Structures are given as structure tokens and as C-alpha cells.
Amino acid sequence: MSKILVIAEHDGQKLNQATARCVSCARQVPDAAITVAVLAADPAAVAAQAAQLAGVTEVVTVAAAHNAHALAAVLAPQVVKLAAGYTHVLAASTAFGKDLLPRVAALLGVPQISDAMAVVGAYTFKRPTYAGNAIVTLEAPADKVLVATVRSASFEAAPGGGSAPVRAVAIEASVPAHTRFVSVSAATSDRPDLASAAKVVSGGRALGSKENFELVFRLAEKMGAAVGASRAAVDAGYAPNELQVGQTGKIIAPELYLAFGISGAIQHLTGIKDAKTIVAVNKDAEAPIFEVADIGLVADLFQVIPELEKALAK
Amino acid sequence: MRKILVGVKRVVDYNVRVRVKPDGSGVVTDGVKMSVNPFDEIALEEALRIKERGEAGEVIAVSVGPDDAQQQLRTALAMGADRAILVKTNEVLEPLAAARVLLAIVQKENPDLVIVGKQAIDDDAAQTAPMLAALWDRPQATFCSKIEIKGGSATVVREVDAGLETIEVDLPAVFSADLRLNEPRYVKLPDIMKAKKKPLDVLELAATGVSAAPGLKPVLTEPPKPRSKGIIVKDVAELVDALKKKGLV
Numbered sequence: 001m002s003k004i005l006v007i008a009e010h011d012g013q014k015l016n017q018a019t020a021r022c023v024s025c026a027r028q029v030p031d032a033a034i035t036v037a038v039l040a041a042d043p044a045a046v047a048a049q050a051a052q053l054a055g056v057t058e059v060v061t062v063a064a065a066h067n068a069h070a071l072a073a074v075l076a077p078q079v080v081k082l083a084a085g086y087t088h089v090l091a092a093s094t095a096f097g098k099d100l101l102p103r104v105a106a107l108l109g110v111p112q113i114s115d116a117m118a119v120v121g122a123y124t125f126k127r128p129t130y131a132g133n134a135i136v137t138l139e140a141p142a143d144k145v146l147v148a149t150v151r152s153a154s155f156e157a158a159p160g161g162g163s164a165p166v167r168a169v170a171i172e173a174s175v176p177a178h179t180r181f182v183s184v185s186a187a188t189s190d191r192p193d194l195a196s197a198a199k200v201v202s203g204g205r206a207l208g209s210k211e212n213f214e215l216v217f218r219l220a221e222k223m224g225a226a227v228g229a230s231r232a233a234v235d236a237g238y239a240p241n242e243l244q245v246g247q248t249g250k251i252i253a254p255e256l257y258l259a260f261g262i263s264g265a266i267q268h269l270t271g272i273k274d275a276k277t278i279v280a281v282n283k284d285a286e287a288p289i290f291e292v293a294d295i296g297l298v299a300d301l302f303q304v305i306p307e308l309e310k311a312l313a314k
Numbered sequence: 315m316r317k318i319l320v321g322v323k324r325v326v327d328y329n330v331r332v333r334v335k336p337d338g339s340g341v342v343t344d345g346v347k348m349s350v351n352p353f354d355e356i357a358l359e360e361a362l363r364i365k366e367r368g369e370a371g372e373v374i375a376v377s378v379g380p381d382d383a384q385q386q387l388r389t390a391l392a393m394g395a396d397r398a399i400l401v402k403t404n405e406v407l408e409p410l411a412a413a414r415v416l417l418a419i420v421q422k423e424n425p426d427l428v429i430v431g432k433q434a435i436d437d438d439a440a441q442t443a444p445m446l447a448a449l450w451d452r453p454q455a456t457f458c459s460k461i462e463i464k465g466g467s468a469t470v471v472r473e474v475d476a477g478l479e480t481i482e483v484d485l486p487a488v489f490s491a492d493l494r495l496n497e498p499r500y501v502k503l504p505d506i507m508k509a510k511k512k513p514l515d516v517l518e519l520a521a522t523g524v525s526a527a528p529g530l531k532p533v534l535t536e537p538p539k540p541r542s543k544g545i546i547v548k549d550v551a552e553l554v555d556a557l558k559k560k561g562l563v
Contacts, residue, residue, distance in 0.1 A: 011476075071481065072444060073453055095474040099456045102409070102441035106448035111410050111529035114439045124533065129437050130332040134341045135538055139531040178487075179453040182469065182480040195475060199562075223563070231493075241459070241494055242477050247438070248353075248493050250475070256562045266331070273538065277560055279553070294544040295556050307550040312563055 002032040002122050005083055007075075007091040007100065008050055012040060012068070015049040017196040018092035020157035025150040026090055027055040027158065028119040035060055036164075037082050039075055041068035047166045056164040062171050069181035070096055076103040077173040083108065083145055087122075093149035093251075094195070105147040112147045113138055115251075117154040127151075131247040132270035152195065153253035153274040191217075194243060197226030199256045200275075202245060205232035206261025206283070206301060213238040215305045216260060222309055228252070230262045246271035260301040264289025315426035315463070315485065316371045318361040321416060322390045322398075323351040324383040325436040338534045350386045353431025355393070357491040359498040360461060361429050362394040369463045372396045374423060378415045380404050384514060391509035392501040398512070403519035405526035409441035416442070417449045418522035425486060427468075432457050432490040443490035453483035457492040 004026045009016040019036070026034045035058045036050040043061035050059045060082065066074050079100070083089050089104060091097035093115045105112040118126040123140045125148060140146045194200065201223060203216035213233065220227045229239035231246055245252060247267040253274035260281050262268060269292055272278060280293035281304050290296045297304065326332060327347040334341055350358075361373045375390035375398040377383045387398035401415050420428060433440035440456075447454035455461075459478065460471035463485075472479045473492045519526060547553045557563045 072456070073447070076448065095457060095472075098440050099444060099454070102444035103448040103454065105441070106410060106413060106445035109410075111408050112439075112441055113530065114437075114441060128538070129535075130326070130341060131435065131438065132538055133332045134334050134535050136535050137533040139533050141529065144529075176453070178484040180482045182482055184474070184476065184479045186476040240477075241473055242475065247435070248433075256557070273541070277557075277562060278541075278544070279557070290544075290546075292541050292544075294541070295553060296544055296546045297549070297553050298546065299549070304550055304553075308554070311550055311554045 002029050002087045003085065004029060004032050004034045004088040004090060005086040006034060006036045007079060007089065007097070008036050008038045008046060009070070009092055009094060009096045010038065010040065010046040012042070013045055015046050016092070016094070017157050018094050018152045019050070020053055021152040021155040022090055022092045022150045023053050023055055023158040024155040025116060025119060026088070029088065029122050033057040035086070037062065037079070039067045039078060041065055051164040051166055052160045052162050053158045054160065054162045055158055056162050059164050059166045061166060061168045063168065066175050070100070071179050071181060072099045072103045073179040074175050075100055076107055077175065078171050079104045080107045081171045081173050082169070086145060088146045088148070090148050090150055093151050097149045101147055101149050108145055108147065110144050110147055111140070112149070113140065114149050115151040116148045117151045128270070131267050132273060133266065151251060153251045191220065192224065192226040194226040194228055194245070195250055195252060197254055199223055199225035200228045200252060200254045201225045201258045201260070202228035202230070202262060203233055203239065203260050204230040204262030205236060207233060207238055210238045219305055219309055222312060225258070230268050231265070259289055260305065262289055263287045264292065315369065317423060317425040318364060318370050318373050319420065319423060319425040319428045320354070320358045320361045320373060320375050320390070320395065321428070321430035321442065322354045322358065322375045322377045322386055323431070323434045324348050324377060324379045324386045325351045325434055328352055328435060334535055334537045338536055340532070340535050348382070348386070350389050351431050351434045353433060353435070353491055353493070355498040356493070356495050357429040357431050358390055358393055358395060359496045360491055363496065364461070364463060370426070374399065374425070376401070376416065376419050378403065378407055378412050384516070387514055388509050389501060391512040391514065392505040393499060394505070396512065398514040400514065400516045401519055401522055402516055403526055405519070407526055408528050408530065409439050410445055410529065411524055411526060413442050413445035413449055414524040415519070415522050416446050418524060420446070420450060427485060428488045430488070430490055432492050443488050447488040450488065453487040454489070455481060455483055455487060456490040458489050459492050459494050461489060461495070
């Protein structure tokens with residue numbers, strides 16, 4: 001039997017949806033008991049949300065003032081202590097998980113599987129390499145703890161309806177003082193979160209300016225969609241960094257992805273491959289984005305966006 | 315600070331369309347253009363800028379890989395690194411082994427800072443920086459988009475999912491460079507000539523005492539599943555109809 005420890009990602013109040021997707025991955029491991037660990041200053045609210053996820057056997061909480069902010073150097077020694085007795089340690093392959101889990105794996109002296117995208121067996125997972133152009137199946141040794149980050153876009157969020165018990169644990173681990181949180185400047189907005197949104201409207205270099213990129217924001221707002229951008233658009237300063245979709249940005253899997261003026265570099269396509277429906281609007285009929293688009297429209301985005309706004313307002 | 319160590323990985327060039335071998339044993343690398351991992355170039359550029367500001371004395375480029383990785387180290391030297399070290403092996407090392415090799419070099423060189431790319435564009439693992447920091451028992455700052463050195467510590471802005479996070483770490487530490495930390499300089503011809511005279515030490519992997527034996531067994535490498543063929547619509551009205559049919563608007 002597998003005993004899986006999932007490290008919860010949260011902001012102190014809300015459990016990140018990426019953790020629910022990570023739990024879904026854990027549920028695909030045959031015969032698994034799933035424990036979600038919440039490390040926080042005050043874990044109660046997040047633990048209550050984790051306890052509701054279907055398939056979760058238990059929630060453990062570690063309350064400590066030094067867990068107020070997710071610093072890998074502070075969390076890793078605690079996760080190592082928590083990991084005793086577990087067969088797997090998983091976290092979402094987000095900035096949080098990518099920062100924390102390799103540190104945990106190295107402390108445990110085991111390799112890590114990054115971006116697990118499919119469960120083949122209890123110790124066998126698939127992961128993407130070369131910007132998703134080569135999928136590798138990896139087998140980990142069954143006599144060691146398996147540490148893996150989970151590619152959120154490859155798994156649906158685990159539904160609610162569960163009622164797992166919550167247990168507080170105390171951890172004796174020396175926590176370093178060499179790493180200190182200063183601040184976080186979250187780009188606050190009322191728009192849906194790009195990583196978990198059902199619909200995403202995305203713009204590329206063809207938007208031509210920051211002012212023109214407002215068209216994308218406006219359409220997204222009308223559609224209740226999140227906003228994404230290609231690397232070219234971010235490089236040009238049309239959109240902020242955190243909106244970049246692709247190999248080096250966010251990997252997303254919305255129900256609908258609307259790409260305006262995005263040519264479709266391979267590094268961008270890897271970020272949207274798991275979208276259910278991809279719509280591409282581009283003047284260039286030869287643009288590679290049309291190779292992956294479910295619906296393509298060869299046209300000028302500056303005409304299409306206003307027309308689309310009007311049509312959707314009806 | 316005295317020294318900055320920079321990791322330089324030899325990878326398949328960014329512009330190469332990678333093909334999977336028909337027998338599923340890996341990807342085709344024979345005859346394919348190889349380059350410095352783009353994120354490692356950014357790491358090196360940052361180290362050079364820190365040195366040029368007078369905040370570091372020496373920049374050392376380190377690679378772990380085949381003999382041919384000397385080419386990528388020469389590029390690093392041409393960009394401005396003072397010297398280079400190649401830990402030679404024909405085995406493909408997992409990130410944990412690469413981190414152990416870097417640790418061995420770190421223990422020999424005692425740098426004040428190690429900077430590597432946030433990920434290599436071949437295995438896309440993004441593990442080496444945190445693993446080295448863990449083994450070294452030092453702070454890490456991954457996905458850096460801004461680095462300010464302040465004596466014995468550094469203030470670093472990190473790209474996180476929500477936006478930008480600022481942390482402060484004591485040195486020595488391990489940083490991983492994100493895309494927008496800087497724009498690496500172009501190498502000029504005279505620099506390439508100069509780089510030929512800079513020291514490049516080659517040592518065998520065995521000299522570091524690190525085992526190349528993989529912890530994970532690659533069972534199969536396969537191309538991704540293609541998406542099913544889409545349709546082309548002629549105008550916005552048809553587009554909206556198609557979206558409505560799918561229940562998406």
C-alpha cells in the first residue's frame with residue numbers, strides 16, 4: 001500500500017487549487033492513503049478546506065510562526081521530518097512546489113520526478129522534457145521515498161465532499177534564520193487566476209503595444225476569463241511577467257484558450273497543449289498556432305476582437 | 315565578495331525541433347546543434363554584472379558533461395568568465411548527481427555565491443539550484459528577477475505565481491536565474507580569441523567522488539500525443555457558432 005504525503009500550497013487563508021489537482025494525481029496511485037500536510041502560522045482554515053477534498057484520508061497541520069511565509073529553506077527540514085513513514089511526497093509543480101520539493105528530495109538523498117503528468121504505476125510516472133516534445137516514463141525504486149512535483153494542467157481538481165480528520169503535529173526541526181521573507185507584490189485584480197481559470201484570453205506580439213493589449217483585458221473581462229500572454233508580448237512590455245504562458249511561464253489547461261496574434265512558438269504551445277479547446281486568431285495562415293488550434297480564424301485581431309465583443313454581448 | 319560560481323550546461327539548442335528516437339530510448343542528439351542552456355547564460359551575465367560593479371572578484375564557469383562541453387565553457391569565457399572547470403563524464407547525470415558534483419567544486423573553491431539557470435531546456439527539471447542549496451546547507455533564491463548584493467547578504471526579487479516576492483538571504487547562497495533577470499551580452503570576436511587563452515581545467519567525474527548511477531530508470535521516451543485536427547472558420551459569426559455548439563460561450 002502507498003502512503004502519500006501531499007504538501008498543501010496556500011496563502012494562509014485559502015488552499016491553492018493546484019493542491020486539489022495534486023490530490024487527484026495521488027488518487028490515481030493504486031491503493032493509496034493520502035495525507036495532506038498544511039504548514040502555516042495558523043493552519044485551521046486551510047486544513048478545513050483540504051479535509052473536504054475527496055480521497056484525502058487525513059490532514060496533518062504544523063502550526064508555527066516561522067511558517068507564515070513559504071520559504072523553502074524553512075519548510076524543507078520540516079517536510080523531511082513529516083515524510084518519515086510515507087512512500088511518496090508530492091506537491092504541485094508551481095513556483096511553490098518547484099522551490100520546495102527539490103530541496104526536500106536532496107535532504108532525503110533521493111532523486112525527484114519533476115512535472116509528473118501521468119501515473120503509470122505506484123512508482124512509475126510520465127513527465128514532459130524538451131518543452132513537452134519528448135515524454136519520458138520514469139521508474140523510481142520502490143524501496144525509497146518517491147518525491148515528485150505534479151503538473152497541475154494534467155489533472156482535474158479533486159472534488160469536495162470529503163471529511164478527513166485533521167491532526168495537529170509538533171515537529172522538532174531546526175529552522176534556519178539565513179532566509180527571510182521581505183514582501184510579496186501580488187498583482188491584485190478581480191480577474192480569474194490564470195493557472196486555474198476555465199477560460200483564458202491570450203495575446204501575442206501582434207497586439208503591438210501595451211495600449212492595444214487592453215483589448216485583450218477588455219474581452220477577458222466581458223467573458224469572465226483570465227488573461228495570458230506569449231513570451232514575445234511580455235518581452236515587449238505589453239503584459240506583466242506573471243501572465244506568460246509556456247515552457248518558462250505557466251502551463252495551463254483551461255476549457256477554452258483564445259489566442260490572439262500569437263504565432264505559436266513551440267515553447268508557447270507546450271503551455272497550452274492540455275487546453276480542451278484552442279481558438280487561434282492570426283493574420284498569418286501559416287502560423288504554427290493553427291496546427292494545434294481546434295478552431296482557427298485567419299483574420300486581423302483588431303477587427304475580430306470588437307466584433308467578438310459585440311457578438312457575445314447579444 | 316571574492317568568487318561567484320556559475321553553472322553552465324550543454325544542451326540541445328533552443329531552436330532545434332527535438333525528435334524522439336524510434337526505439338523510444340531517448341531523443342536524437344547526434345549531429346544536432348548544441349548550446350549553452352539559455353538560463354545559464356542569464357546566470358552568467360548576472361555574475362559578470364556583479365563583478366563589473368566591483369562587488370565580486372572572480373567568476374568561474376563550471377560544467378558537468380562530455381568533453382565537448384568545453385565549447386560551451388569557451389563561450390562562457392568569451393562572455394567574460396575568468397576561468398572554467400569541466401567535470402568530464404559521458405554519462406547523463408540526474409540533477410541530484412549534478413548538484414553533488416557542484417557541491418564538490420563548491421567545497422574546493424569556497425564561492426560566496428553560486429548562480430545557475432532556473433531550469434535546463436533539455437530535461438526541464440528545475441532541480442539543481444535547490445538541491446545544491448540543500449546539500450550545502452545554505453539559502454536558496456530560485457527564479458530570481460532582481461539581485462542586490464549588500465555585503466554579507468543579498469536582497470532578491472523572485473518570480474512567483476502571484477507576482478513578485480522579495481526575500482533576503484545570507485551569503486553564501488545559491489540563486490537560480492529566471493528569464494527576466496537580464497539580457498545576456500553578445501560575444502564579440504576579439505573576446506572569443508581572448509577566451510582561448512583563459513584557463514579551463516578538466517577533471518574526471520571520479521575525482522569528485524560522485525556516482526553517475528541514475529536513481530530513476532527511464533523506461534520509455536515517446537513523442538507527445540498529437541491534438542486532433544481542428545477546423546478553420548471564415549468569420550466571427552462562424553466562430554461564435556462553433557463556440558456555442560461546444561457550450562463555451
